[in-house]
Amino acid sequence: xxxxxxxxxxxxxxxxxxxxxxxxxxxxxxxxxxxxxxxxxxxxxxxxxxxxxxxxxxxxxxxxxxxxxxxxxxxxxxxxxxxxxxxxxxxxxxxxxxxxxxxxxxxxxxxxxxxxxxxxxxxxxxxxxxxxxxxxxxxxxxxxxxxxxxxxxxxxxxxxxxxxxxxxxxxxxxxxxxxxxxxxxxxxxxxxxxxxxxxxxxxxxxxxxxxxxxxxxxxxxxxxxxxxxxxxxxxxxxxxxxxxxxxxxxxxxxxxxxxxxxxxxxxxxxxxxxxxxxxxxxxxxxxxxxxxxxxxxxxxxxxxxxxxxxxxxxxxxxxxxxxxxxxxxxxxxxxxxxxxxxxxxxxxxxxxxxx
Numbered sequence: 210x211x212x213x214x215x216x217x218x219x220x221x222x223x224x225x226x227x228x229x230x231x232x233x234x235x236x237x238x239x240x241x242x243x244x245x246x247x248x249x250x251x252x253x254x255x256x257x258x259x260x261x262x263x264x265x266x267x268x269x270x271x272x273x274x275x276x277x278x279x280x281x282x283x284x285x286x287x288x289x290x291x292x293x294x295x296x297x298x299x300x301x302x303x304x305x306x307x308x309x310x311x312x313x314x315x316x317x318x319x320x321x322x323x324x325x326x327x328x329x330x331x332x333x334x335x336x337x338x339x340x341x342x343x344x345x346x347x348x349x350x351x352x353x354x355x356x357x358x359x360x361x362x363x364x365x366x367x368x369x370x371x372x373x374x375x376x377x378x379x380x381x382x383x384x385x386x387x388x389x390x391x392x393x394x395x396x397x398x399x400x401x402x403x404x405x406x407x408x409x410x411x412x413x414x415x416x417x418x419x420x421x422x423x424x425x426x427x428x429x430x431x432x433x434x435x436x437x438x439x440x441x442x443x444x445x446x447x448x449x450x451x452x453x454x455x456x457x458x459x460x461x462x463x464x465x466x467x468x469x470x471x472x473x474x475x476x477x478x479x480x481x482x483x484x485x486x487x488x489x490x491x492x493x494x495x496x497x498x499x500x501x502x503x504x505x506x507x508x509x510x511x512x513x514x515x516x517x518x519x520x521x522x523x524x525x526x527x528x529x530x531x532x533x534x535x536x537x538x539x540x541x542x543x544x545x546x547x548x549x550x551x552x553x554x555x556x557x558x559x560x561x562x563x564x
Contacts, residue, residue, distance in 0.1 A: 239274075239290040241283040250277060257294075264301045271303075275310060284314050305335035305345045316352065325356050347374050354386070360393040380406070381413025385421065397540035401432050430470045431538060439468055440536055440547040447533065447548050448506065448517060455500050455519065460493035466550050473552035476526070477559055481552070495522045507558065515548075516558065530554040 240247045256262070256270050271294065278287035291307045298304065312327035328349040337346040353366045367387040371380060388403035404425045407413065415421040431437070441447040447466065454462035467489070474484035500521040507516035507530070515533040522529055532552040538545045 239286040241281045268303045306340045360390045381410030427471045434470045444548045458496045468549045476555045495524045497523045526555040
């Protein structure tokens with residue numbers, strides 16, 4: 210359906226161009242509206258034919274033509290008028306703005322490929338200018354990062370926005386989405402660098418990802434930790450190893466299986482934060498007596514995370530649920546998808562799942 214709509218646009222444009230002869234002087238080709246509006250358009254057209262006029266004075270006239278044609282809803286005629294004017298006045302310093310009006314019109318009509326075509330044409334072929342205090346190139350880039358699907362191309366637009374308009378934007382979201390785009394391409398080192406730049410703007414809010422700062426910091430901490438030898442390919446093997454260490458009250462062995470970054474130790478209702486280092490370094494203090502564990506994993510365990518109930522710890526809360534999760538780390542295929550002991554939940558688990 211979209212292809213048919215875009216084809217219809219082209220047919221209309223070709224027809225109008227054929228009828229008009231592409232001449233600014235042939236005013237009737239873009240006449241529209243009421244009798245009064247048509248009269249105004251004729252007068253404005255004659256003003257444009259005056260060879261002594263400057264681009265600045267023409268800009269004022271063309272703004273009036275845009276206003277009239279917008280009000281009549283004749284966007285095809287408006288776009289034809291503007292593109293014809295630009296073609297016949299290639300040295301006009303306001304050409305980028307006139308093509309921007311065309312691009313915006315296609316965007317408003319849902320003709321995204323045509324909008325992208327004009328946004329890119331402006332960036333590649335026309336000098337930037339400020340109109341009503343806003344950079345034309347900035348407007349184009351802001352739309353292109355949302356419209357262009359090719360991540361290789363989109364990356365360049367993010368980088369250009371950051372290089373040229375860093376003072377006009379919040380760089381935080383730009384670095385975040387730049388990192389996401391690098392991820393699409395599998396460029397993990399570049400993604401991490403972009404994420405590190407994102408963390409330099411702690412006040413940045415990412416819509417739909419309120420925990421973005423904390424989550425990205427955890428990813429970077431994991432990325433930067435060199436020897437990730439606590440992970441295991443098989444969850445059952447990891448659980449068996451931990452059960453053995455608990456049964457032997459071997460806190461050194463138990464500590465060896467603990468994740469060395471982003472490990473948490475909290476009650477169920479708390480927000481996940483890294484565990485206190487003093488607590489982690491003194492696990493032996495809580496293993497003075499026999500500690501028991503469930504024969505199997507908790508019923509709420511699944512393919513991505515798992516829980517093992519243990520009890521009898523020498524701690525103010527004697528029941529601990531050991532939490533395991535799959536490692537998400539595509540940057541290293543040997544680590545990605547393995548399992549780690551990632552934390553401890555203190556106390557009895559709140560009810561969830563089926564009986």
